[in-house]
Amino acid sequence: MIHKKQNKSNVNAAFHDIDFKTAFILGDGYTKLSAIIFGLGNLFHKQIFRGLLMLSLEIVYIYYMISFGLEAIKNFITLGTNVQEEVFNETKQIYEYITGDNSMLCLLYGVITVFITLSFFLLLITSVKSAYETQNSVEQGKLVSSFKDDLNSLFEKNLHKTLLFLxxxxxxxxxxxxxxxxxLIAFTSYDKNHQPPGNLFDWIGLDNFIAMFQKNGVLANTFWPVLGWTIIWAIFATFTCYILGMLLAILINRKGTRLKIxxxxxxxxxxxVPQFVSLLTMKTIFNTNGPVNAILRIIGILGPTESIPFFTDPTLAKVMIICINIWIGxxxxxxxxxxxxQNIPKDLYEAAKMDGANTFVTFxxxxxxxxxxxxxxxxxTAFVGNINNFNVIYLLSGGGPESLEYYYAGKTDLLVTWLYKLTITNKxxxxxxxxxxxxxxxxxxxxLLTYRHTGSYKDEEAFQ
Amino acid sequence: MKRKTRSMKTKQFIANSIVHVFLSVLGFVWVLPVFFVILTSFREEGGAYKSYIIPRGYTLNNYKKLFEQTSSLNYSRWFINTLFVAICTCLLSAFFVLSIAYVMSRLRFKLRKRLLNVAMILGMFPGFMSMIAVYYILKGFGFLEAGPLKLVALIMVYSGGAGLVFYVAKGFFDTIPKTIDEAAFIDGATKWDVFLKITIPLSKPIIVITLLQSFMGPWVDYIFAKVILGQDRKYYTIAIGLWSMLEKEFIEYYYTQFFAGCVLISIPIAIIFLVTQRFYVEGVSGAVKG
Structure with missing residues (x-):
């Protein structure tokens, strides 16, 4: 048994309070070596299963890196160098494709390899810590936890690890x-002119962001109006539904109203009714030839070929979308x-009544x-949801009417529907x-600004 | 004195009448589209747009055709696809949601607060920003080659990120008194025992609502299904299937059947909604009690 000077003050510290650095510095030779050969400290102290598990994971990682990972990291940096080529095959008398690198897959495998490497370092830290923990309990003359104990702790002290894993x-x-x-793609040239496997794309730094905010560029000319409409939409959609919904609830709740249920x-x-059903229904109702226009024609408000451009006039389309959203929200x-x-204390209202306040003042x-x-x-939450409200816009107007000044966006597109069009439709x-x-x-x-100030975030344990 | 009360009464009567008339008008506006769906689903005349709302004749054929004509658009097939996806998704994601919610609510460990913040930040990215990458990952692993595998891919997409929406369930677990757990610990129970034998049985309402909500997801989702299933009509789920009935090539013939399909799908969803709405309200008002 190797006798090294013990640091008495640290002996009693609980295992989970030790960070990697102290474990490494205070650990003995085996513990330090555990940073290179995973599980060595545990193996030495006869924790065979734990040690072997870590050792085999390390071997798997090294094998992965040699066979695939290093190449993946290299491709991740270059994003591929060989372009797919068309070469004339003399013997077969046809053009054949020579497969080049696929930048898309290079990037994907690169990201996966980086994540695998990160977990490898996590394993390294675990290995040293676990070796130090075992070393400590041996030095204190405690029993070294067996594999069975480890398994049991997964249902007791480490239950959170078990439940969180999957x-x-x-x-x-x-x-x-x-x-x-x-x-990462935001920093590359992966657009419709650089489509793998036919073409390569490459890292271009902040160019996309610069293009987005460049004055009078076509992207900036699209971005600012779309952002403006997104914010207007989110404000209107959230507050109209909120206030009107509350008024409706008050109307139904008031004393004189009968048949409340x-x-x-x-x-x-x-x-x-599922939302997409009601949205699609609304779309057909207000269609150019839909029931509303048809009825207006019969009544004689519109001529036989006229129609109200509910979703084809930019301003009217915006008003319609907000109105239909009111119907839904x-x-x-x-x-x-x-x-x-119903939970508002009644005495508040009675006191207000005594003071002669009318309905508006009490509201x-x-x-x-x-x-x-x-x-x-x-x-x-509703505001955030509305900024990301894909369904209402996409299913009602599809972002239309299209605009020539915009880059593949319509007048009613939100940032998210524009994102959808850019990626799915235009690549x-x-x-x-x-x-x-x-x-x-x-x-x-x-x-972050608002949420952290709410009561439910601050004292979540108030009711425990 | 008498006069005053009488004038008050008249005033009240007038106010009540106005409110009731107003509510009736609003109610009419809100119910009209629902009736439009139901009426059109029974309409005898084919074709898409008509210049009237009340059908000239009624028939059940639209419903029959949904299940009999399966050549190009196969409604019952879509129904089975969606049912399969929904059942798998709801089991998987309920398990995910409940375990994360329980851990975050009842167990205390080092990284807890940090994980809570990470979960909140992750929830702020627009969902389909990651969709393109998910699409390529699934394609890279060969999940988009054959139809049935696409449905499996869809299940993974729906349930994979489900763990992030644990707030309502966490709020529920937060309200179970800690003293119950402590009593069990004194009797020698492990944390796992407490989870399995005390917390889960006490949490039936939240389990039911989590199951039902994740069950409903695949029936109403449009975006993810569209991206993953692409043009493979045989493996469509209900939502994109119905949407495809309104495409230019189909709308003239399938317009009334579209509404019949909508009615059929709305009935179970409406029932689930009416069952869960009580919990939904409690979840919203319960989570903000503090």
Missing amino acids: PSMGILCFTIIPLVFMI FWRFLFIMSIA VPFTMLTTTGIL FKITLPYMLFITTPTLI DYNIGAVIGIIVFIILAALS
Whole structure:
């Protein structure tokens, strides 16, 4: 047994308080070597399973890097060098394609390799820490935890690791890696002229961002109006639904109103219909030849060939979208606010009545402040949701009417529907990624500013 | 004195009448499109747009045709596809959501607060910003070669990121008193026992609502399904299938069937919604009690 000078003050520190640095400095030779040969410290102290597990993971990683990973990292930096070529085959007398590098796959494999490498370093840290922990318990004369103990701790002390493993793998594969991937694309020239496998694309730094904000560039001329409409839309969509929905709930809730349940059911019926069904229905109703125009023609308000351009006139289309959104959103607000309204202390209203306040004063001085206080987080969520509201715009107007001044966007396009058109329809992935990043920055700033000040974030344990 | 009360009463009567008339008008506006869907689904005359709302004749043929004519647009096939995807998705994502919510609510560990913040930030990226990358990842691993695999891919996409929407469930777990857990620990239960034998049985409402909500997702999602399934009509889910009925080549013939399909799909979704709306309201007003 190797006897090194023990650092008495640290012996009793709990394992989870030790960071990698102290574990490495205070550890003995085996612990230090565990940073190179994973699991060595554990193997030495007869924790065979734990040691072998870490060692085999290391071997798998090294094998992966030699066989595939290093090449992937190299391609990740260059994004491919061989362009696909058409070469005349003399013997067969035909043109043949020689496959070149696929920049898209280079980038993808590069990102995956980087993530695998990151987890390798995580394993390195775990290896040293675990070796130090074992070394500590041996020096203190404690029992070294067996493999069975390790398994048991996964249901006790480390239950969070067990429960989080699968869900976080899902989030890693379907949210984080794709996000990193798309963020990287914002710095490349991956547009419709650089489509793999026929063409390569390359890193171009901040050029896409510069193009987006360049004065009088076609992108900037599209971006600012679209951003403006996105914000106007989000404000109108959120507050019209919020205030009108609350008023509706108050109307139904007031003392004199009869058949309360009937009225509520009437409005709830419209939310029970799936959103895409009601949106598509609305679209057909207000179509150029749809029922509304047809009826107006029969009544004689419109001539036989005239029609109101509900979704083809830019301004009218915007008004229509906001109105239809009111139709969709108001019942939701009514539903959620009814319960809160009934909870407002009655004595507040009685006191106000004594002082001779009329209905309007009580609404603005009591109901609205109370509601705002309770529902601010919901309001923020609704605002964020509306900035990202894909369905309403896409299914109603499709972003139209198209505009020649814009870069593949229509007059009613939001940033997100523009992003969709750029990527899915036009394959300008780099510009799409830039827009995605901008949307994220706007939302993140907004949410962080307001969300952190809400009560539910601050004292989440208030009810435990 | 008498006069005053009478004038008050008349005033009240007038106010009540105005409110009721107003509510009726609003109610009419809100119900009209719903009736339009139902009426058109029974319309006898084919063709797309008509210059009237009330059909001239009624028939059940639109519903029959949905299931009988399967040559180009196969409604029952779409229904089975969506049902399959929905069942798998709801089991997987309910498991994901509940485990994350439980961990974040009941267990205390070093990275907890940081993970909460990361989850919040991740939720702010527009969902389909990652979609293109997901599409290429799935393609790279060969999931988009054959139809049935596309449905599997769809399940993974729906449930993969589901763990991020754990807030409502976490809010529910937060309200279960900690003393119950502590009592069990004193009796020698492990944390796993507490999760399985105490928390889960106490959380039936939130489990039901999580299951139902993730079950509903595939029925109403349009974007992800469209990107992943592409032009493969046989493997469409209901939402994009119905949307394809309104494409230029089909709309003249399928217009009334589209509405019949909408009615059929709306009934189960409406029932699920009416069942869960109580929880939904509680979730919204419950999460902000503080």
